[in-house]
Amino acid sequence: MSAEYPRKEVAEAHGDTKTHVDERNAHNNRHSFGERVRNSISVQSIDETTVEGQIFSMNDVDPALDKKMRLVNNAIDEIGWTGMHMKLFFLNGFGYAADSLILLLQSVTAGQAAIEFNPSLRNGLTVAAYSGMLIGALFWGLSADVIGRRFAFNVSLFSCSVFAICAGASPNWYALGAFTALAAFGSGGNLILDTTIFLEYLPGNKQWLLTLMACFWGFAPVVAAAFAWPFLSISRYNCTSHDTCTYDNNMGWRYVWYSNGALVFVLSVLRVTVIRLKETPKYLLAKGQDQEVVNTFQEIAAKYNRTCSLTFEQLDECGPIQSTYGKSRYGVSELVAHLRGLFQTKKLGLSTSLIWLSWTLIGLAYPLFYVFLPQFLETRGAQTGQGGAYYTWRNYMITNVVGIFGPVLAGFMCNWRLLGRRYTMVIGALVTMAFFFAYTAVRTPAQNIAFTCMIYFWVNVYYGTLYAYTPESLPSAHRATGNGIAVGCNRVMGLVSAFVAEYSDTATSAPIYICAALYIAMAIIAIIMPFEPYGKRSM
Numbered sequence: 003m004s005a006e007y008p009r010k011e012v013a014e015a016h017g018d019t020k021t022h023v024d025e026r027n028a029h030n031n032r033h034s035f036g037e038r039v040r041n042s043i044s045v046q047s048i049d050e051t052t053v054e055g056q057i058f059s060m061n062d063v064d065p066a067l068d069k070k071m072r073l074v075n076n077a078i079d080e081i082g083w084t085g086m087h088m089k090l091f092f093l094n095g096f097g098y099a100a101d102s103l104i105l106l107l108q109s110v111t112a113g114q115a116a117i118e119f120n121p122s123l124r125n126g127l128t129v130a131a132y133s134g135m136l137i138g139a140l141f142w143g144l145s146a147d148v149i150g151r152r153f154a155f156n157v158s159l160f161s162c163s164v165f166a167i168c169a170g171a172s173p174n175w176y177a178l179g180a181f182t183a184l185a186a187f188g189s190g191g192n193l194i195l196d197t198t199i200f201l202e203y204l205p206g207n208k209q210w211l212l213t214l215m216a217c218f219w220g221f222a223p224v225v226a227a228a229f230a231w232p233f234l235s236i237s238r239y240n241c242t243s244h245d246t247c248t249y250d251n252n253m254g255w256r257y258v259w260y261s262n263g264a265l266v267f268v269l270s271v272l273r274v275t276v277i278r279l280k281e282t283p284k285y286l287l288a289k290g291q292d293q294e295v296v297n298t299f300q301e302i303a304a305k306y307n308r309t310c311s312l313t314f315e316q317l318d319e320c321g322p323i324q325s326t327y328g329k330s331r332y333g334v335s336e337l338v339a340h341l342r343g344l345f346q347t348k349k350l351g352l353s354t355s356l357i358w359l360s361w362t363l364i365g366l367a368y369p370l371f372y373v374f375l376p377q378f379l380e381t382r383g384a385q386t387g388q389g390g391a392y393y394t395w396r397n398y399m400i401t402n403v404v405g406i407f408g409p410v411l412a413g414f415m416c417n418w419r420l421l422g423r424r425y426t427m428v429i430g431a432l433v434t435m436a437f438f439f440a441y442t443a444v445r446t447p448a449q450n451i452a453f454t455c456m457i458y459f460w461v462n463v464y465y466g467t468l469y470a471y472t473p474e475s476l477p478s479a480h481r482a483t484g485n486g487i488a489v490g491c492n493r494v495m496g497l498v499s500a501f502v503a504e505y506s507d508t509a510t511s512a513p514i515y516i517c518a519a520l521y522i523a524m525a526i527i528a529i530i531m532p533f534e535p536y537g538k539r540s541m
Contacts, residue, residue, distance in 0.1 A: 035210040055206070057475060057538045063346045064536045066321040068541075070287055073320070073476070075539045077312040078283075078301050079205050083308040087208070089277045090200050095215050097196035100162055100189040100223035106223045107129055107166070107262055108182050110230050111255035114240055118247045119175035128500040130179040134186030136493035142191025144485015146198065147340045151482065152281045155195040160270040163190030166263030170256040185263075190493065197473045202282040202481075206539035209474060213423075214413030216466030218405035220458075226262055233257045233396040288479035292317040319532060325448040343480035349532045350477070354484055356527050357472050360427075361488040363470065363527075365495030368461065369521035370502075370513050397451050404455040408462025416467050422536035423471045427528035430464030435521035442514060464524065 028088040056075070087522040108127040116124050123129070138158070146154040165184035172178035201212055212528040233239055239254030241247035273279070283295045296314050303310035345351035408430075434457060441453040 059120035070322040081308045094196040094200045095218035097192040098218035101193040102222040114255040121175040130183040131186045132496035134183035135190030135450040137189035138190035145193040146482035158192040163267035170259030202284045210417035212470035217410035223402040284478040340480045340483040362491040365492030369499035409466030410461045412463040412466045428525045431525040434460040
């Protein structure tokens with residue numbers, strides 16, 4: 003984004019005299035368009051008081067970083083939207099899909115696997131999945147700010163596919179839990195990198211696509227259900243009693259893991275063949291590799307026939323960055339530096355804390371709906387669905403298809419000036435709460451599927467926006483760390499819900515009111531968040 007500066011400031015920046023207007027015109031006539039753009043960018047970076055167009059400024063903490071980040075953002079905007087961004091949109095969306103897929107696979111296969119293995123803890127796969135995703139989010143999130151985005155991005159999804167296939171061959175319940183956790187370790191970590199990498203290449207006016215990309219979260223269950231429906235509904239693939247259940251007559255749940263694991267494997271291969279991803283420029287910038295930053299932009303510009311005016315000299319003139327790494331590249335000080343970097347100012351510290359709290363609350367409220375509400379209604383005589391595999395899978399497909407369009411609506415809402423990201427989350431949380439209360443009045447199958455669809459839709463409006471708001475509002479040098487901890491908070495609450503479901507009394511109405519209070523709290527937090535990314539560029 004370019005800015006209009008007073009002629010006096012431009013004159014002073016270039017050392018002009020009182021005749022600066024004529025000299026400036028002559029200077030521009032002697033130089034190419036690209037040179038004039040480069041000069042304009044250089045002038046903008048010199049003005050340390052200018053914060054317009056950025057979500058927040060790091061000038062008081064690290065002036066060199068702030069200047070360089072503005073130069074990099076200008077270069078990204080100058081190149082604009084390319085075919086590479088379109089590829090990244092779909093390839094990164096695969097990570098959303100894989101994360102959703104693993105949660106689905108353990109959910110739909112656990113019952114049939116339990117008949118075969120007869121475990122003592124029937125919710126063990128849920129515990130395994132959330133444990134793997136928790137460790138994966140923290141490990142890949144924190145390491146991506148140290149070793150780089152590219153390696154973590156490619157390896158995490160590949161490992162997810164391998165262990166998902168292995169899960170289908172599990173000889174017992176403990177092996178199935180271990181492979182589920184390892185698959186979730188890869189998918190949960192990959193989710194952090196998807197938003198981080200896509201954002202760090204996006205032009206400022208296209209950052210709303212980060213919210214839209216969350217539609218892949220709902221798309222995955224639809225695809226997985228298409229695989230699971232035939233395998234889990236045909237009698238010859240599924241046994242009905244532990245006494246007669248064997249490996250050979252209970253292959254349905256194994257086929258579900260094999261087929262979906264193979265699908266994730268194909269997606270992981272596409273990532274390294276369709277696009278040869280390089281390290282993100284903002285990560286390179288944070289590590290002081292200015293020349294590599296320029297080289298990356300020049301290669302993109304040359305490939306897509308775009309202009310890139312950024313030079314190494316411009317970055318070098320800003321001085322060395324001081325705040326983005328510790329004394330030891332791979333030591334404890336590096337980790338401490340990234341954690342400290344999320345709280346470098348009071349406003350940034352408040353934002354980071356509220357983001358983590360939001361993830362914690364939705365991590366508890368979202369599973370409680372699926373754990374408690376259907377059982378609560380059943381104790382009060384509600385007929386919430388027809389029996390049989392056909393109706394079960396039909397309803398599952400319908401609700402998840404509807405859920406896909408929540409992030410689509412959120413993408414348009416968050417790019418509307420009157421709402422922005424924060425008020426899109428407010429609306430998503432409050433409308434979800436309203437339908438949540440309305441769901442307690444369900445008494446028929448038609449009402450059940452209608453209200454479930456609305457809850458799926460509106461909770462994804464909130465969730466999709468939160469997924470995008472989180473990396474947008476974190477500093478790029480520490481973005482993966484902050485994002486990983488945020489999602490980790492979410493997974494901790496998923497673990498809590500699994501144990502609550504195992505040992506709690508589902509006849510009480512207390513969880514209903516707890517969930518309602520959680521959604522209200524999420525709306526309030528969204529209102530008081532200090533940063534609004536609409537119309538501004540991430541740092």
